[in-house]
Amino acid sequence: MLCVSTPDIAGREIKEVLGVVTGNVVQSKHVGRDIMAGLKTIFGGEIRGYTEMLTEARQKATGRAIAEAEAMGADAIVNVRFTTSAIMQGASEILVYGTAVKLG
Structure with a gap:
């Protein structure tokens, strides 16, 4: 499945618009990650536990x-946000x- 942030796909024609699709995840913080995040706020730097958590959540939502x-029979998703x-x-x-x- 092609997923693009552009309104069209270079070299392909959009034959039919099927409608808006969504995916979401509600993610809570983990106590262990909170402890490490608290330390990082003191010393600075990336909070990798949260970065990984949000990356996983984005992948699930996508x-x-x-x-x-796919259930709608689509070939691609355009204007992904x-x-x-x-x-x-x-x-x-x-x-x-x-x-x-649907692509032509």
Whole structure:
């Protein structure tokens, strides 16, 4: 499944727009990661535990959007966007959305 952030795919024609697809994950923080994050705020540097956690959440959300597009019979998702929002203290939502299309 092609997933692109552009409105079209170079060299391919969009034959049909099937609709918006989404995928989301609500991810909470882990106590062990919080301890390491607290230390990093003192000494500085990347908080790799959170980076890995958010990377995994983005991959899960993208996979869910792809599954939704495949169920619609899509060949690609165009105009893919990611957004993050705080749901509650210690939990964030990763949302991916785009337009499922059939290619010619």
